[in-house]
Amino acid sequence: MSKLMSAKTKEILLGPLAKNNPITVQVLGICSALAVTAKLEPALVMGISVTIIVAFSNVIISLLRNTIPNRIRIIVQLVVVAALVTIVSEFLKAFAYDVSVQLSVYIGLIITNCILMGRLEAFAMSNGPWESFIDGLGNGFGYAWILVVVAFFRELLGSGTLFGYQVVPQALYDAGYSNNGLMILPPMALILVACIIWVHRAKDKELQE
Amino acid sequence: MSNKLRKLVDKIKPNFQPGGKLEKLHSVFDGFETFLFVPNTTASKKGAHIRDAIDSKRTMIVVVMALLPALLFGMYNVGYQHYLAIGQDAGFWSTFVYGLLAVLPIIIVSYGVGLGIEFIAAQIRGSEIHEGFLVTGMLIPMIVPVDTPLWMIAIATAFAVIFAKEVFGGTGMNIFNVALVTRAFLFFAYPSHMSGNTVWVRTGTTFGLGGGTPVDSYTGATVLGELATASSDNIQVVDVVGNPIGFWDGFLGLIPGSIGETSTLAILLGAALILFTGVASWKVMLSVFTGGALMAFVFNSFGPDTAVAHFPWYNHLVYGGFAFGAVFMATDPVTSARTELGKWIFGFMIGAFAIIIRVLNPGYPEGMMLAILFMNIFAPLIDYYVVNANIKKRLKRATKKA
Numbered sequence: 001m002s003k004l005m006s007a008k009t010k011e012i013l014l015g016p017l018a019k020n021n022p023i024t025v026q027v028l029g030i031c032s033a034l035a036v037t038a039k040l041e042p043a044l045v046m047g048i049s050v051t052i053i054v055a056f057s058n059v060i061i062s063l064l065r066n067t068i069p070n071r072i073r074i075i076v077q078l079v080v081v082a083a084l085v086t087i088v089s090e091f092l093k094a095f096a097y098d099v100s101v102q103l104s105v106y107i108g109l110i111i112t113n114c115i116l117m118g119r120l121e122a123f124a125m126s127n128g129p130w131e132s133f134i135d136g137l138g139n140g141f142g143y144a145w146i147l148v149v150v151a152f153f154r155e156l157l158g159s160g161t162l163f164g165y166q167v168v169p170q171a172l173y174d175a176g177y178s179n180n181g182l183m184i185l186p187p188m189a190l191i192l193v194a195c196i197i198w199v200h201r202a203k204d205k206e207l208q209e
Numbered sequence: 210m211s212n213k214l215r216k217l218v219d220k221i222k223p224n225f226q227p228g229g230k231l232e233k234l235h236s237v238f239d240g241f242e243t244f245l246f247v248p249n250t251t252a253s254k255k256g257a258h259i260r261d262a263i264d265s266k267r268t269m270i271v272v273v274m275a276l277l278p279a280l281l282f283g284m285y286n287v288g289y290q291h292y293l294a295i296g297q298d299a300g301f302w303s304t305f306v307y308g309l310l311a312v313l314p315i316i317i318v319s320y321g322v323g324l325g326i327e328f329i330a331a332q333i334r335g336s337e338i339h340e341g342f343l344v345t346g347m348l349i350p351m352i353v354p355v356d357t358p359l360w361m362i363a364i365a366t367a368f369a370v371i372f373a374k375e376v377f378g379g380t381g382m383n384i385f386n387v388a389l390v391t392r393a394f395l396f397f398a399y400p401s402h403m404s405g406n407t408v409w410v411r412t413g414t415t416f417g418l419g420g421g422t423p424v425d426s427y428t429g430a431t432v433l434g435e436l437a438t439a440s441s442d443n444i445q446v447v448d449v450v451g452n453p454i455g456f457w458d459g460f461l462g463l464i465p466g467s468i469g470e471t472s473t474l475a476i477l478l479g480a481a482l483i484l485f486t487g488v489a490s491w492k493v494m495l496s497v498f499t500g501g502a503l504m505a506f507v508f509n510s511f512g513p514d515t516a517v518a519h520f521p522w523y524n525h526l527v528y529g530g531f532a533f534g535a536v537f538m539a540t541d542p543v544t545s546a547r548t549e550l551g552k553w554i555f556g557f558m559i560g561a562f563a564i565i566i567r568v569l570n571p572g573y574p575e576g577m578m579l580a581i582l583f584m585n586i587f588a589p590l591i592d593y594y595v596v597n598a599n600i601k602k603r604l605k606r607a608t609k610k611a
Binding site for chain 1: 358360361364372376394397398399400401402
């Protein structure tokens with residue numbers, strides 16, 4: 001166990017959660033962060049899907065890394081990612097149809113998510129399968145928690161619900177409160193991500209330029 | 210009077226200077242002192258600056274004074290529309306007081322929230338308080354419907370001041386016109402409170418004043434709203450009780466609309482003041498009107514067969530927020546183009562885009578807000594190309610002679 005969770009692997013796992021976060025620090029995967037975060041449920045499913053796909057494609061590419069000819073490595077990476085995306089997509093259609101309808105094309109578009117190609121190129125091509133798996137999990141979680149936080153505020157303020165359950169009491173609406181329609185629109189997701197980056201940088205002096 | 214005030218300010222001043230009891234509030238004190246009195250120096254001591262008694266606080270106050278005719282008229286109009294809708298004749302003063310009481314809370318909320326954030330931001334930065342909100346705080350109440358809930362104005366103002374101004378570095382650094390960002394926030398966040406037929410005329414009571422049932426022929430739509438929802442391609446626009454109205458009604462401004470935008474006459478009075486004092490650029494103003502008139506004329510001649518495309522071009526200029534935007538929003542020296550040629554292009558495009566949005570997008574009966582915000586983005590680009598074109602031209606001239 002000590003070999004499995006050395007200080008280095010711990011860093012690989014926990015680094016992407018904060019200091020090296022794919023969304024707030026590397027600013028990757030923004031497009032899907034804007035598109036799927038209007039509600040918590042699709043955001044959570046999206047986060048889990050991306051985590052699974054990054055982790056396993058990292059493992060597969062890491063196992064293959066010594067046999068892939070350098071000139072066609074992008075194509076090999078794409079094939080692996082595409083296969084995993086298709087599996088996840090079919091799985092969601094079978095077991096969580098409503099969510100997969102809400103996510104529509106964005107599950108398929110995980111293949112174009114920069115986090116994936118970034119991790120495959122930057123990490124899996126030059127590290128062993130276990131570290132690559134940890135790295136995939138770390139980056140997936142780093143992506144997922146930002147999505148969930150953004151979706152939490154967007155759903156709460158934009159629809160007055162959380163996971164589809166009414167949270168804002170009816171009495172407040174009767175008193176003249178209205179849901180904020182701007183929260184449902186993608187620009188607000190960008191502003192919320194910016195706020196997270198703002199807080200993050202204010203706390204972590206290392207990130208300040 | 211002002212001498213006594215000066216003495217009082219001098220007396221409490223030591224409290225706010227380093228080592229004083231209220232040292233932490235020095236920027237608040239500084240803000241009030243420079244608001245009351247022109248500081249001894251308005252330019253830095255080094256370098257070649259023109260020194261005179263005008264600083265940005267004085268400039269801002271000129272703009273606020275220029276807004277007063279439109280604001281006072283807007284207050285009267287709020288009362289006028291109310292009593293017209295419920296079919297009563299209340300006399301001049303109760304009409305005005307009704308409007309005053311309806312508008313005053315909005316002004317207080319706008320200034321309270323905006324200045325509060327400015328003061329906090331100044332404290333955090335340790336800098337002096339920026340004066341930009343003096344004008345913004347007055348503009349916000351004038352560009353919203355009278356029935357906008359106060360808490361919405363508070364949220365929108367806070368959003369705009371923080372995200373459109375403070376994050377860019379405060380007054381003078383913003384890309385977008387802050388008052389228009391406030392309105393855009395309201396427009397997209399709470400569309401049902403910012404458009405439609407029920408928000409422009411208050412039919413309920415205000416602090417116990419007025420109130421009643423609207424007359425049978427009542428319709429609360431603005432003229433542009435009527436046009437956008439018109440079923441035929443040629444309709445007669447009407448006021449809130451169904452009387453037909455034309456160019457001069459729009460020019461005078463006794464029509465439903467946002468609080469300060471209705472009267473082109475009152476706006477032009479303000480325009481005269483800011484043009485005379487040189488605060489605003491006549492080039493921007495003129496080119497907005499030119500752009501709008503030309504574009505509307507094009508739609509009149511070749512446009513689609515809709516009521517709003519057939520709306521005469523001169524009417525486009527006096528209805529809705531066109532005149533207000535042209536005079537007080539487009540000319541904002543921070544967010545407009547700064548080169549002289551750039552001002553012409555900037556203004557012309559605003560006018561043209563406003564009419565394009567009005568005519569071609571039935572979802573947005575009024576296009577002025579979006580047109581100005583849109584061109585705000587392009588202002589630096591326009592300047593960049595104007596400056597570069599000039600450099601190229603002069604380079605060519607210089608190399609030819611050599």
